[in-house]
Structure formats: C-alpha cells, structure tokens
Amino acid sequence: MSSLFPAVSPTPADRPALRFGERSLTYAELAAAAGATAGRIGAARRVAVWAVPELETAVAVVAALLAGIPAVPLNPKSGDGELAHILSDSGPTLVLAPPDAGLPPALSGLERVDVDAHATGPVPEDRSAEGDPALVVYTSGTTGPPKGAVIPRRALTSTLDALADAWGWTGDDVLVHGLPLFHVHGLVLGVLGPLRRGGSVRHLGRFSPAGVARELNGGATMLFGVPTMYHRVAEALPGDPELAKALTRARLLVSGSAALPVHDHERIAAATGRRVIERYGMTETLMNTSVRADGEPRAGTVGVPLPGVELRLVEEDGTPVAERDGESVGEIQVRGPNLFTEYLNRPDATAAAFTPDGFFRTGDMAVRDPDGYVRIVGRKATDLIKSGGYKIGAGEIENALLEHPAVREAAVTGEPDPDLGERIVAWIVPADPGAPPSLETLAAHVAARLAPHKRPRVVRHLDALPRNDMGKIMKRALNRD
Ligand code: MCA
Ligand code: AMP
Secondary structure, X not given: OOOOXXXXXXXXXXXXXEXXXXXXXXXXXXXXXXXXXXXXXXXXXXXXXXXXXXXHHHHHHHHHHHHOOOEEEEOOOOOHHHHHHHHHHHOOOEEEEOOOOOOOHHHOOOEEEEOOOOOOOOOOOOOOOOOOEEEEEEEOOOOOOOEEEEEEHHHHHHHHHHHHHXXXXXXXXXXXXXXXXXXXXXXXXXXXXXXXXXXXXXXOOOOOHHHHHHHHHOOXXXXXXXXHHHHHHHHHHHHOHHHHHHHHHOOEEEEOOOOOOHHHHHHHHHHHOOOOEEEEEEOOOXXXXXXXXXXXXXXXXXXXXXOOOEEEXXXXXXXXXXXXXXXXXXXXXXXXXXXXXXXXXXXXHHHHHEOOOOOEEEEEEEEEOOOOOEEEEEEOOOOEEEEOOEEEEHHXXXXXXXXXXXXXXXXXXXXXXXXXXXXXXXXXXXXXXXXXXXXXXXXXXHHHHOOHHHOOOEEEEOOOOOEOOOOOEOHHHOOOO
C-alpha cells in the first residue's frame, strides 16, 4: 500500500478517482495504470512530466510517486529556453507524456515514455522516507531563471491532511476545477488532494463557468480556482441561473494563488448565498493558512494558520510583530512540515530564503486581526507580478523584451486588473523613436520565448526610463501618468 495514497489499490474496484472530459479511471484502474507506468520508470533518477491537462498527467505523477521517483512537471506552453533551463537544471532521465502529445525540439534529447492510462501493472512496494523528494516545481523569482523548489513527501501529506482538517474534506467529496497541472494549486491540491482522501476529481480541461455549472449541478461538491476564475464566475452569474444554482448547492468554494477581490466575493455571496473560502500558500510552503469550513469566511482574509504550521509576522529588522490589531504590518514567515527542502542547485538562494531559526521568508506582507485571521496587504518585491494566479518575474520578461531589435531599454511592472489581478505592463524605450514596437509585436515576441501568460498586456513608450543616481530603474516612479 502507498503511504501517500492509501486508496490507490485494486480494491474497492469501482470507486471513481479521476475524470478528464469523457475519460475516467476508477481507483483500481488508476492503481493498475500507475503501477504499470511505475514499472517502466523504476531506475530513473528524476522524471519530467509533460503536464497537459489530461488523464495521463495524473497517472504519470501518481506513478512517479508510487515508484519513489521525483517528478518535474513541465508547462507544455513553456518556451524552448525555459524548457532547456529546467532540463539542464533538474536532469530528468526521461519524460512521461500522453501517447498523442507532440513534444517540442527542446525535449528531443530525452527518452520518452508514453503513458498508457489503461495498462495494468502491480503497485510497487512503498520504500520511500517522508523526507524524500516528491516533486520539483519551478517557480519564478525577481531576477534570473525560475528556481526548482524541491518538495518532500512529508510536505504533501502534511498539507493535504491539514486541509482535510480545515475543510472537512473526505473521500465523499468530488472536486471540480480547470487549473493547470504544472503548479502546486492544480496538481497537489487539485489532483493529489482528492486521491489522498479517496475521493475524486473532475478536471474541466479548460476552465469555463459553464463547465463549473455542469459539474456542480452533476454531483461535484467542491470547486477550486484562482481569483480570475471566480471573477469570471461573478461576471457570468447575473445571466446564468444554472451557475447560481450550481454554486448554491456546492459544499465548498475555495480560492487561492492570489487575493480574491472583496467585490467578487460579495457578488458571488449575493447571487448564491455562498461565501468563497480563501487559503494562502506558496510553491515553497504548500498551504499555510485557510479560512476553515466551520469558521467565518470573512472577505479579504486568508484565515488562520493550518494545523502544524507556525506563522509569525516580522518587521524589516527581524523583530516580531506581536500586535493583533489589524493594522501592524509585517512579513509572513512560516515553519512546519509543509515546507520545501531546497531550491535545486541553488544553495545560495536556499540559504537566503530561511531565517537562522528555520522559518521561511515568504516576502508577503500581512496584518493579523484580533482573532488571529491573517490579511495579506502586499508583497515585498515590486518585481514579482501575480497575473491570473501565475507568479511572474519582471526580470525574465525584461530580458526577453531586450532581445527584440526595436527595444533599447525595457522595464516591466504589474498594474491592477479586474480580471487578472495584475496585468503585465512593458515600459519601452524604442531603439527608433519614430518606429516604436507595437503591443502585438512585443506580446508575440515574448510569447514565442516564454510561456504565453508572461506576455505583456500593455506597452507604454518612454524617451528614457526613470533611474536613480546609481542607474537603477525606479519602478515605483513608473505609473499611468
Ligand atoms: C494568447 N495566447 C497566445 C498569445 N496570446 N499564444 C501565443 N502567442 C500569443 N501572443 C494563448 C494562450 O496560450 C492561451 O492558450 C490563450 O491564448 C489565452 O491566454 P491567456 O490570455 O493567458 O489566458 P486566460 O484566458 O487569460 O487565462 C486565465 C486563466 C489562467 C485561465 C485564469 O491565467 C490560469 O489558468 N491561471 C491559473 C494559474 C495557476 O494555476 N496558478 C497557481 C500557481 P490556450 O487557450 O490554449 O490556453 S500559485 C500556486 O500554486 C500556489 C501554491 C497557490 O497558492 O496556489
Ligand atoms: P507561487 O510562488 O506561484 O506559488 O505563488 C505564491 C504567492 O501567491 C504567495 O507568496 C502570495 O503572494 C500569493 N498568494 C497565494 N494565495 C494567496 C491568497 N489567498 N491571497 C493572496 N495572495 C496569495
């Protein structure tokens, strides 16, 4: 039996585990398919997973976890340079992919193993220790290429069990979502979460309010999404009684990855009588806090620390912020079994991320209410942008923009956006002021090099970038006026 997934076994045979569109697997079928795949990757050091939103991705990750081999999920929309970086950094032995997936040239040097979702093989004996690496998930920083966060098995079990406690999450729950499967939200919470409970997940392939309505009206009990998805639900509600009915009957609506605007929270509450629960996490920490299902779902807060998570707010000089007055701001630092182990091949970045007493510095700024509820009020780094729930480093985009011949100088910022939370703005000093590059040109240029969610949505032309005496770009001086 697997200590991560006790329910992934040949019995009981007909309990539903996964459904992607028309295709589904019971627990017995998943055990057989993942067992067969595990048998084919047995000696690998690490495996890459071509993380399209399909059944095979879930089978591949479960197979790797059953085999005790760390999995590196790849965004199938990554640019060639991004893929090359992840492959050289993480050194996977092979890539797992659906049989019909076309893989880009950047993966041509890697052995390919096609995942057969209907193969049969035995579940391997569980020989892993809880500190062993389970996943390597790449996450953007302010500068430089993304870093691989090494997530141990203990972090998966502790975070998922803490969420079960906070949300009353059981094997009777049926989760619906349309999140990508190469990040913690969609993969760990959205696929491994239901499987650890012995419940099931229905993946929409692609998010839409209509898909959410269909599944929640057809027996699903929980919805996970990023705020952009809840914004689109809130927009659709006035004209869609089926959607309103669906949300009203759901057991739990959960938002995360970025702040849910109070306006969207209130619109959903007014139309359905249901309040969306927010939880707060990070690739490096998995989940830290949540509003509890049996607690008060107050708009604008991410709730209380999860069981096992130590959370403190600290000032710039490291002094703890003791006040729970809803006003005193400090950086959130966390410690607990939910934390990652290290950034792969980056001892410098790993050391910088932790305090001497083992707390992880999240970079998120927050206050605490008198009853302990955490409210996130900002972020330390202006060079990290959250757009559609994706974390995006300004530096990566600036480097891509500077490769365009029509760009002399570039600075990237995020600005408020009602749908995406923040939209990416490119501030450009054109090489030829008479022929400045258009938004379409630069968006296509960036989308060809990086994942398309990193493309700018707005371009503004300047004669020069504002710089301080040291020559550093003053991003806070860049604004609409
Ligand atoms: C558009 N596209 C392009 C271009 N423009 N492709 C190439 N060149 C272009 N110039 C394509 C895109 O690839 C995409 O294709 C489609 O057009 C739409 O793109 P986009 O506008 O970016 O998508 P959207 O509709 O605005 O997406 C909104 C979204 C998405 C669905 C909410 O942002 C999303 O899935 N967000 C989830 C992020 C997430 O899971 N974050 C978790 C990390 P196609 O249509 O084929 O897709 S945070 C985390 O894990 C922590 C632990 C936490 O707390 O949760
Ligand atoms: P990532 O590195 O992509 O895992 O993103 C983690 C970041 O997302 C956190 O550091 C927060 O800034 C943000 N985040 C996640 N959940 C929430 C939330 N519920 N409210 C506000 N910000 C959030």
